[in-house]
Amino acid sequence: MSRPAVAHIRLDAFRHNYRLAKKMHGGRALAVIKANAYGHGAVQCALAIADEADGYAVAAIEEALSLRAAGITAPILLLEGFFEAAELPEIVAHNLWVVIHHLWQVEALMAAQLRTPLTVWLKMDSDMHRVGLATDEYRRVYERLQGHPNVADIILMSHFARADELDSCYTSRQIHTFHTAIAGINASISLSNSAAVLGWPDAYADWARPGIMLYGANPIAGQEGQLNMPLRPVMQLTSAVISVRTVSMGEAVGYGGVFVADRTTRVGVVACGYADGYPRVAPSGTPVAVDGKLTCVIGRVSMDMLMVDLTDLPETGLGSRVELWGDQVSVNEVARRAGTIAYELLCNVKRVRFVYTDTPTEEKL
Numbered sequence: 380m381s382r383p384a385v386a387h388i389r390l391d392a393f394r395h396n397y398r399l400a401k402k403m404h405g406g407r408a409l410a411v412i413k414a415n416a417y418g419h420g421a422v423q424c425a426l427a428i429a430d431e432a433d434g435y436a437v438a439a440i441e442e443a444l445s446l447r448a449a450g451i452t453a454p455i456l457l458l459e460g461f462f463e464a465a466e467l468p469e470i471v472a473h474n475l476w477v478v479i480h481h482l483w484q485v486e487a488l489m490a491a492q493l494r495t496p497l498t499v500w501l502k503m504d505s506d507m508h509r510v511g512l513a514t515d516e517y518r519r520v521y522e523r524l525q526g527h528p529n530v531a532d533i534i535l536m537s538h539f540a541r542a543d544e545l546d547s548c549y550t551s552r553q554i555h556t557f558h559t560a561i562a563g564i565n566a567s568i569s570l571s572n573s574a575a576v577l578g579w580p581d582a583y584a585d586w587a588r589p590g591i592m593l594y595g596a597n598p599i600a601g602q603e604g605q606l607n608m609p610l611r612p613v614m615q616l617t618s619a620v621i622s623v624r625t626v627s628m629g630e631a632v633g634y635g636g637v638f639v640a641d642r643t644t645r646v647g648v649v650a651c652g653y654a655d656g657y658p659r660v661a662p663s664g665t666p667v668a669v670d671g672k673l674t675c676v677i678g679r680v681s682m683d684m685l686m687v688d689l690t691d692l693p694e695t696g697l698g699s700r701v702e703l704w705g706d707q708v709s710v711n712e713v714a715r716r717a718g719t720i721a722y723e724l725l726c727n728v729k730r731v732r733f734v735y736t737d738t739p740t741e742e743k744l
C-alpha cells in the first residue's frame with residue numbers, strides 16, 4: 380500500500396474552464412501554465428487542450444522547452460521575456476514569443492543576430508509599477524521595434540494590479556491609461572488576466588491571458604468561497620484517516636497543544652501535512668470533508684499529518700476518505716483561512732501522488 384495522499388487532476392475540468400474563459404472574453408486566449416500549471420502539471424494540462432489552445436504562457440524558457448519536448452507546437456509566450464540575450468537563439472529556434480518589459484531587452488533584441496524575426500508582446504506599465512515600459516516611452520519603443528528586421532508581430536499588453544477588486548476604480552484607470560498611451564497604434568491588444576475575464580468586460584481585447592480560472596478557482600474578492608460557479612475545480616487534494624483516538628475535555632492535541640478539547644473529542648489523523656503543500660498556518664476550524672461530510676482541522680498542521688474533528692461523524696473512521704480541497708472544500712476558502720490565496724496553495728502541492736483523469740468532453744460552450 381502506498382501513502383494515500385493524492386492530487387486528482389481532472390483534465391476535462393481544465394478544458395471546460397479554458398473554453399469558458401475564451402467564450403467569456405471572446406477572441407483568443409493564452410492558457411497561462413507557468414509554475415508547472417500552478418502545480419497541476421504543465422505538460423498534462425497543455426496536452427489536454429492542444430487541439431484548441433491558441434497558445435500558452437510560461438515564466439521562462441525552461442518551462443517552454445519541456446512543452447516543446449512533449450510535442451506542443453502552438454505559440455508559447457515567455458511572460459518575462461528573456462533574462463539574458465544569450466537565450467535569443469534558442470527562443471528563435473523553438474519559435475517562442477517574448478514579452479519585452481524593459482529597455483535593456485529592447486536594445487538586446489535589436490542588437491542580436493537572429494535567423495528569423497520574433498513576435499514581441501510589448502508590455503506597458505499602466506500603473507501596476509512592477510514591470511513594463513513607462514507610458515511616455517512606450518510609443519517610441521513601439522516605433523523603433525516596428526519594422527525592425529528582428530521583430531515580426533507586436534502585441535500591445537499590460538497587466539492589472541487590482542482586477543480582483545470589483546469595487547475599486549483602479550482597473551478602469553489602468554484601462555484608460557493604456558488606451559490613452561497607445562492611441563493611434565494599430566495592433567493587437569492583451570490586457571485580461573482571470574479576474575479581468577471574470578469581472579472587467581471593458582478590458583476585453585484580442586487576447587486574454589487566463590491563469591487561475593483555468594484551475595477552477597475564482598480570484599474575485601468576495602466570490603472566492605463560492606463552489607457553485609461555472610468554473611470547475613481541477614485539483615482535488617485527498618488523503619485518508621490513518622489513526623483515530625478519543626480525547627477528553629481539557630486534553631491538548633498535537634504540537635504546541637494549541638487545540639484543547641472543549642468536549643470529548645474524536646480525533647482523526649490524516650496523512651497530509653505541510654510537506655505536501657497543505658498550509659501549516661491553516662488554523663483549527665479550517666474546513667475539510669471526511670467521507671463527503673464537512674468538518675474541520677484541529678490543532679497544528681504537522682509535516683506529514685494533520686488532525687480533524689470526527690466527533691460528529693460517528694460513521695467515519697480508519698480509512699475514511701478526506702478531501703483537503705476540491706469539490707466540497709474550496710481551495711479559496713482554505714487559502715483564506717491560511718491568510719493567503721489559492722494560487723500559492725496550488726503551486727505548493729508536492730510529494731503527493733498525481734493521478735490524471737480525462738473524460739472526453741464534446742460539449743461546446
Ligand SMILES: *Cc1c(COP(=O)(O)O)cnc(C)c1O
Nearest residue numbers: 411458538572573588589590591
Ligand atoms: C500569471 C499571469 C497571468 C495570469 O494571471 P491569473 O491571475 O492567474 O489569471 C496573466 N498575465 C501575466 C502577465 C501573468 O504574469
